Amino acid sequence: MEGKRAGDTFQLEQNAALADLQASFVFDPANADIRLGSRRMLLVDDLGLGLMRRELIQALGFDRARRVFSRIGYGIGVTDAQFAQELRNTGDLTDVYRAGPQLHALKGAVRVDELVFEADFETGKFYGEYLWRNSAECQSHLHEHGIGLHPAGWQQVGYASGYASTFFGKPMVFRETECIAMGHDRCFLIGKPAEEWDNPDIELSWFRADTYSHRPRSGSTPKDRIEEDLQIGSRSIVGASPQFNSVLHMVDKVAASDAPVLFLGETGVGKEVFAKELHKRSRRAGGPMIAVNCAAIPETLMEAELFGVEKGAFTGAAATRPGRFERAARGTLLLDEVGTLSLAAQGKLLRVLQENEFERVGGTSTLKADVRIVAATNADLGEEVSQGRFRADLFHRLNTFPIHIPPLRNRRGDIPVLANHFLQRLSEKHGKTGMRFEAELVKLFHEYSWPGNIREMENLIERGIIVAEPDEAIGVQHLLIEDMLAGQGGKQGTLAEFVTLASGRNAGSGEAFGQMLLDAGLSPEQVIDQLYEAALAECDGNLTKAAARVGVTRAQLQYWSSNRR
Numbered sequence: 001m002e003g004k005r006a007g008d009t010f011q012l013e014q015n016a017a018l019a020d021l022q023a024s025f026v027f028d029p030a031n032a033d034i035r036l037g038s039r040r041m042l043l044v045d046d047l048g049l050g051l052m053r054r055e056l057i058q059a060l061g062f063d064r065a066r067r068v069f070s071r072i073g074y075g076i077g078v079t080d081a082q083f084a085q086e087l088r089n090t091g092d093l094t095d096v097y098r099a100g101p102q103l104h105a106l107k108g109a110v111r112v113d114e115l116v117f118e119a120d121f122e123t124g125k126f127y128g129e130y131l132w133r134n135s136a137e138c139q140s141h142l143h144e145h146g147i148g149l150h151p152a153g154w155q156q157v158g159y160a161s162g163y164a165s166t167f168f169g170k171p172m173v174f175r176e177t178e179c180i181a182m183g184h185d186r187c188f189l190i191g192k193p194a195e196e197w198d199n200p201d202i203e204l205s206w207f208r209a210d211t212y213s214h215r216p217r218s219g220s221t222p223k224d225r226i227e228e229d230l231q232i233g234s235r236s237i238v239g240a241s242p243q244f245n246s247v248l249h250m251v252d253k254v255a256a257s258d259a260p261v262l263f264l265g266e267t268g269v270g271k272e273v274f275a276k277e278l279h280k281r282s283r284r285a286g287g288p289m290i291a292v293n294c295a296a297i298p299e300t301l302m303e304a305e306l307f308g309v310e311k312g313a314f315t316g317a318a319a320t321r322p323g324r325f326e327r328a329a330r331g332t333l334l335l336d337e338v339g340t341l342s343l344a345a346q347g348k349l350l351r352v353l354q355e356n357e358f359e360r361v362g363g364t365s366t367l368k369a370d371v372r373i374v375a376a377t378n379a380d381l382g383e384e385v386s387q388g389r390f391r392a393d394l395f396h397r398l399n400t401f402p403i404h405i406p407p408l409r410n411r412r413g414d415i416p417v418l419a420n421h422f423l424q425r426l427s428e429k430h431g432k433t434g435m436r437f438e439a440e441l442v443k444l445f446h447e448y449s450w451p452g453n454i455r456e457m458e459n460l461i462e463r464g465i466i467v468a469e470p471d472e473a474i475g476v477q478h479l480l481i482e483d484m485l486a487g488q489g490g491k492q493g494t495l496a497e498f499v500t501l502a503s504g505r506n507a508g509s510g511e512a513f514g515q516m517l518l519d520a521g522l523s524p525e526q527v528i529d530q531l532y533e534a535a536l537a538e539c540d541g542n543l544t545k546a547a548a549r550v551g552v553t554r555a556q557l558q559y560w561s562s563n564r565r
Contacts, residue, residue, distance in 0.1 A: 038552075038559050049137070050144045067205070073157065074413065077159035077160060080163060109156065110153075130189040132176075153179060167442070168442065238418055239417060242413070243413075262403070265405035267455070269408070271378075272376060276289055290334070294337045307359065309321045330371075332372045347391065350394045430466060435470070447551060531550055
């Protein structure tokens with residue numbers, strides 16, 4: 001190594017650090033296929049990116065275009081953080097974290113020089129200062145728009161925020177304080193937790209759907225309190241993923257109309273919370289929002305609950321009682337779990353939707369139904385129709401504007417902000433201070449499939465806060481209390497089962513499970529093949545369900561399946 005310059009030594013060190021990442025890139029020109037791990041990649045012309053930015057600025061305006069690029073970067077940062085954790089499955093989280101800047105260099109986006117890196121993954125403390133050199137994004141912006149008043153690394157800032165938020169399990173905000181597009185001779189970046197910035201809502205708003213960053217506000221609501229504006233009683237709409245923002249865009253599109261809306265999604269994804277947000281965005285926001293859980297009301301009482309009862313209609317009806325339709329007048333009526341309605345109740349509901357009028361039980365007067373109908377279900381209503389359990393005409397009435405809310409495992413970019421939101425809110429509820437997550441628990445949150453979705457996350461975090469002591473880091477042991485492990489450890493899909501499988505306890509010990517694989521003479525590829533084949537067989541060939549079962553994305557499983565043919 002004699003005679004090597006400092007730059008040469010740096011290059012050799014960089015090459016060694018990038019070896020595992022470089023090996024993850026696969027170029028297959030014969031099939032027009034470039035891969036980073038299981039993700040398909042594209043070589044994109046920098047000129048095209050510059051032209052796209054110019055078109056978006058002209059079409060959307062400077063601020064909205066900046067938000068779009070920042071959100072795109074945030075989503076890519078979350079995905080790359082998960083990839084880095086899978087690739088470098090070591091105990092040194094600092095080495096794993098540094099894969100992000102290294103990936104940026106490999107992709108040709110920017111060379112990142114680390115000036116200051118102070119991180120404690122256990123306590124969530126972080127402070128970083130970086131130089132960006134040869135930034136493709138900033139150079140492209142400078143070429144297209146010249147020197148201006150604002151930094152230009154929009155997507156790169158979003159990337160850094162999403163990447164760091166995934167590792168630390170709470171919102172991180174990065175700011176480009178110097179930029180070549182502002183006339184500086186370099187690009188300089190600072191990153192730290194959102195709560196440590198004076199006005200983090202400026203950046204945090206970039207990761208929300210545009211219309212929700214500009215919500216109508218009363219004069220008493222401070223303009224810089226985005227989170228308070230999205231508060232719904234004790235619940236909030238919280239998220240930053242592209243899937244989350246897509247749902248909010250659809251909510252905003254339909255809010256101004258009176259069209260029926262059908263929220264679809266698994267149990268616990270937040271259908272009722274989104275329905276309430278729809279009401280708040282509508283012209284009926286000044287009216288009541290009334291919800292009825294169709295699954296919780298006996299069939300014999302459903303008509304009375306929905307339409308009300310006249311005095312003397314039946315024994316015990318001592319007074320006239322308005323139903324949910326009357327109580328929701330000039331407002332919104334949410335029919336939760338609408339798929340559980342009996343055929344008789346469906347017929348009566350259809351009549352109201354068709355004629356906008358109804359009668360109380362035992363009544364003779366016709367009343368107008370001045371309500372907006374919003375329904376929610378975790379059932380496949382199309383399948384219910386084909387099986388004769390749900391009326392086709394009612395389905396088509398309710399299905400005017402369907403909005404599917406993806407499960408949490410398909411919008412993992414929301415996990416850091418959701419986990420931090422629940423930690424802060426529930427710590428305050430239970431009077432606990434200094435609560436935080438262990439780094440291993442943050443990693444588990446990203447790997448777990450969350451069959452119970454957001455509701456499950458909220459309940460698990462509340463359990464951890466209750467069990468842990470004040471100022472103690474919440475770990476896996478606080479979530480898996482003893483009776484759960486003893487009584488439900490084998491229940492399919494639970495967190496206990498996931499941890500058990502991950503640790504190898506289902507085979508007696510990690511060593512015993514590993515020995516079993518060695519005795520079978522299976523290569524790593526064959527182990528994965530058998531795991532994927534078993535998941536597909538268990539899920540009757542359904543790629544989405546099988547991918548969730550083994551904790552990979554649908555695209556990863558589909559790529560594996562196509563290569564097996």
